[in-house]
Amino acid sequence: MGMENRYVTIKDNIAAGMPTESSFELRSSRATPLAIEGGSLGSQQDVLVKNLYLSVDPYQLNRMKKFSSSQKSAGFASRVLPGQAIDAFGVGRVVASNNGEFKEGDVVAGLLGWEEYTVVKSGGNMLTKVDLTCGFPLSYHASILGPSGLTAYAGFYDVCKPKMGEKVFVSAASGSVGSLVGQYAKLSGCYVVGCSGTKEKVDLLTQKLGFDDAFNYKEEPDLKSALQRHFPDGIDIYFDNVGGKMLEAAIANMNIFGRVAACGAISEYTGESAPAAPDVLDVIYKRITIRGFLAYDHLHCQAEFMSTTSEYLRDGKIRVLEHISQGLESIPSAFLGLFRGDNVGKTLIRVSD
């Protein structure tokens, strides 16, 4: 006997293009081994977590497709099966534990799911205890202090290896990762320009986040010219969250020894934008490096990332943008909003208080 656990799933694998809300459904299950009352779980080492904040990320679309090249490449991008709960990063509270490392009441962060409760299996090695003494809002541990933050930090410092004064371009700059990359870059003495999809976001970048400049890519008929205008001395680092034409334009405007951190390609996920075809001659003659990366290959940066970012937060040097929706029911809409550009900063779902 388990108690009820509601979760969000896909009805079927998503074929191509943009999914719709009807692609998703909210289900309920009693089959999970949630013997909370007795405090006992099925397997040794299992931890039962009541989810508080859940992350909603664009890459999950690639997992929902019938086939995506990403699915065979990275453990965490494995195909999502229709009818099953979809795992996602989040913050929750331990309600039962067979694991000596975690006890009831602990606040934890890790791989949970788009559901009310998650049983974290075998030792919970994906789970970490949240240090409540730091006093940050709990949601931060699923946004700036979670994988999005590490992605920005490791991608910028470990992949791009910035030098003071370098010119940095960030696409999807008001998104969860881009907004942090731009701020890290400014704090490291770089010149930073971001692009985004609305006037409000562009204003946010320059007026609130300290970007040197920003532009609305939807108002630019020629992205190469737009970048040439914003980078008369060329781009040294491009932190790419979108792929497609913007990647081509950035390569065309890069300086010698330029670096591209390929973090995301949201313009290509829905199949609506053609894949980027950057000029290979530029890549060769300008000795450009394009490097795809995933945060979890950079866990050696984790401690530095946490201490540096926490300090920036305490000193008010970095701003946190969160786009929080209420309740599991809001997941489909929040998820689709990522592709429409509805979000500013990190998209989170508050599942429970």
Place this chain on the structure above:
Amino acid sequence: MGMENRYVTIKDNIAAGMPTESSFELRSSRATPLAIEGGSLGSQQDVLVKNLYLSVDPYQLNRMKKFSSSQKSAGFASRVLPGQAIDAFGVGRVVASNNGEFKEGDVVAGLLGWEEYTVVKSGGNMLTKVDLTCGFPLSYHASILGPSGLTAYAGFYDVCKPKMGEKVFVSAASGSVGSLVGQYAKLSGCYVVGCSGTKEKVDLLTQKLGFDDAFNYKEEPDLKSALQRHFPDGIDIYFDNVGGKMLEAAIANMNIFGRVAACGAISEYTGESAPAAPDVLDVIYKRITIRGFLAYDHLHCQAEFMSTTSEYLRDGKIRVLEHISQGLESIPSAFLGLFRGDNVGKTLIRVSD
């Protein structure tokens, strides 16, 4: 008064597509300061070289165009002006010298030109004396021991950072650089497959150069499938000399943490092949690095490259492929042959004995 100096030049900058022999002409000049008889040259430090072997390279096409993105990026890819001699790597003999480092009769290698005589300016810092005691044919110093060799060596070892047992794919594998990359890779314990454009070349790769396998790309309707067949366990390193569809197919077949050395894109130089549009999702999820490089950024490898390669040559562990034409007159045809795939190995012109 100078003596006659014949040289090859372009009549006009090449607009697009494939040039023809009529794009070139052989001119003669008496204007160069070739006061050989007196042994005196115009400026201090100048060295007058009688050219023996000259290199003919695909990248020179990009310099001959009205505009190529390469021209603004790398000093040595600057635009070639119609009517002027075209600089090119080569081996020659000093016939007069104002520079204490070189004396009459010295055999030298360095940046010369598609001409009979070259005046190497200001200190000849691009010029090195050839060590004749090693006993290699002089042409080797313009092929395997010249920039093509360093490109192969540095590109493979310094850019790709191979590990024993890794799977290596080389395109244009019977060309000047590819044929060496494949041999270096085999000597480093890698599994190596090359592609080329004729049956004869394919046979050469497996039967003479020790490649594990090879295929004729012109007979493959689907390059992705071809690579999947030849690399059932995926590609770890792709040494790219061609760009275009082959680059896309290689990325699709790469393993996690795969590396692409972007060395050349001959399929794109003539504008006849569409630029490569590799799947950015592959790049991200497989954490692929694509790195453009030029040999002259890797001069720190020069000493190691020379000693290792000389040793391989003395031990008969590496084979040298040279495609030598006779006389300046043969330059246009030899140059165009690079794009038709006429050459096997390094294309050189013997200007004088």
